Amino acid sequence: MWEEKVSITGPYNFDLALSRLALDPLNEIDTEQRLVKVPLAFENKKVVANVMATGTLEKPEFIVTASDEKDKALKRLTEIFQWNVELLQVHEHFQTTQLKDLFNAHYGTPLVLEFDPFSSLIKSIIHQQVNLKFAFTLTERFVKSFGDEVDGVWYYPCPEKVAQLKVEQLRELQFSGRKAEYVIGIGELAASGQLDFEKMNQMPDADVSKELIKIRGVGPWTVENFLMFALGRPNLFPMGDIGIQNALKKYFGLDEKPSLADMERYKEPWNPYLSYASLYLWRSIE
Numbered sequence: 001m002w003e004e005k006v007s008i009t010g011p012y013n014f015d016l017a018l019s020r021l022a023l024d025p026l027n028e029i030d031t032e033q034r035l036v037k038v039p040l041a042f043e044n045k046k047v048v049a050n051v052m053a054t055g056t057l058e059k060p061e062f063i064v065t066a067s068d069e070k071d072k073a074l075k076r077l078t079e080i081f082q083w084n085v086e087l088l089q090v091h092e093h094f095q096t097t098q099l100k101d102l103f104n105a106h107y108g109t110p111l112v113l114e115f116d117p118f119s120s121l122i123k124s125i126i127h128q129q130v131n132l133k134f135a136f137t138l139t140e141r142f143v144k145s146f147g148d149e150v151d152g153v154w155y156y157p158c159p160e161k162v163a164q165l166k167v168e169q170l171r172e173l174q175f176s177g178r179k180a181e182y183v184i185g186i187g188e189l190a191a192s193g194q195l196d197f198e199k200m201n202q203m204p205d206a207d208v209s210k211e212l213i214k215i216r217g218v219g220p221w222t223v224e225n226f227l228m229f230a231l232g233r234p235n236l237f238p239m240g241d242i243g244i245q246n247a248l249k250k251y252f253g254l255d256e257k258p259s260l261a262d263m264e265r266y267k268e269p270w271n272p273y274l275s276y277a278s279l280y281l282w283r284s285i286e
Contacts, residue, residue, distance in 0.1 A: 003065045004074060005054075008083045011091065011108030012060035014053040016283070017081070021112060023132075023286065025140050028153050037153045038080065039115055042072050048151045049073050051081070057108055080113045082232060090273050097269045099277060102251060106280050113232050117197035118190050119156035120230035121212075124222045125182050126175075141173040142183075159195075162187025182217025189215065197230075205233055228275050237274035239263045247281035 014034060021036060022029045028037035034053040039046065047069050055061030066073050078084055087108055094103040114120035126142065127135040146157040146165065162184060170180035189195040195215075200208050205227055212223045224238040238244060245257040248266065252258075258266065270277040 001065060001067055002070045003063060004070065006062045006064055006074070006077075006083065007055070008060050008062075009086060009088070010056070010058040010060050011087055012083075012110055013057055013106075013108035014060065014062075014110075016106060016109045017112045020109075020283070020286070023136070025136055026143055026154050037151070038077065039150065039153045039155045040066075040069070040073055040076055041116065041155065042069050045069065046148070046150045046155060047073055048153045049077060051077060079232065080115060082110045082112065085110065085234075090276050093273055094270070094276070098252075098266070099270065099280065102280050102284060103276075106283050109280065109283060111228070111232060111234070111275055111279055114229045116156065117200070117226075117230040118159055118186075118195075121186055121195075121218075121222070121226055122156060122162070122183055124225045125179065125186065125217055128179070128217075128219075128222065138174065142170070142175075145169075145173060157187075159187045159190035163191040179217070185216050186218075201231060205236075228278065233275060235272045235274045237263075237267050237270070237278050239267075241278075243285060244278055244281050247285045251281065251284060 015031070018029055018031055018034065018036060021027045022031060029035070036051050038049045038051055040049055041047070045068065047066050049064055049066040052063045053060070054063055064074065064077060087110060091103055091107060094100060114123065122142075123139055126139050130138065143154050143156050146161060148155045148157075165184050165187070167177060167180040167184065170183065171177060175183070186195070190197075200211070203211075208227060208231065209223045212218050212226060213220070221238055221240055224236045224241075227233040228236045239260055245263075248254070248258050248263065249256065267274060267277065
């Protein structure tokens with residue numbers, strides 16, 4: 001067992017990050033202890049890392065403990081929690097825009113990634129075209145039926161296991177036939193190495209999009225979500241997302257949801273941090 005103290009530059013609002021992670025019932029969160037248990041996997045080794053906040057908004061500090069793989073775990077946790085991003089720079093950018101009040105209200109909220117790129121893509125597919133509550137229910141059924149539990153923390157099933165599932169097994173969990181096929185298809189692509197998430201990390205957004213959009217069941221919304229929450233890309237604004245449309249309607253006091261032309265106009269000054277505009281708009285209605 002190892003323990004490491006991590007200090008980063010503020011602002012960084014870990015409590016707001018935890019409250020967003022807590023929306024997913026599969027995440028092991030203790031908001032009072034300011035703690036999250038993160039399922040990490042290296043090659044075929046599963047390591048659960050405990051990340052506990054001990055610092056403040058302006059002076060963020062964390063105690064990280066795990067059983068093994070210290071260097072790899074700290075590197076991956078830095079990616080997941082975006083500890084290397086200067087949030088003050090992002091905040092100051094928005095002080096000259098119409099989203100100033102929103103960024104003041106959610107000051108220091110980081111863009112926290114999904115714990116694993118494969119599970120991020122699977123989760124996006126499961127969440128398509130169903131309401132959020134049922135999406136989380138379906139995801140929980142899927143993971144608890146086919147995944148693994150380690151130290152009280154759930155891991156999504158690996159690509160090889162997903163590739164071997166049958167459509168009927170997912171239909172029993174209330175998946176549509178088509179959604180079941182999409183999930184199994186992505187498992188097959190990842191298991192065969194045709195979907196290479198390590199490689200995608202080094203690719204520009206446009207190349208990742210081109211690669212993913214070819215996959216059955218993956219549309220623009222899924223691609224944008226993957227770029228943002230699996231790869232941590234800072235400049236995505238999913239204009240087709242109903243949550244973002246509703247948040248803009250509420251924030252700007254509009255009579256109806258904004259048109260795509262309106263959204264194009266709104267988002268212009270928010271470059272190159274559109275992912276943060278998206279995140280803070282979602283936060284405003286969650």
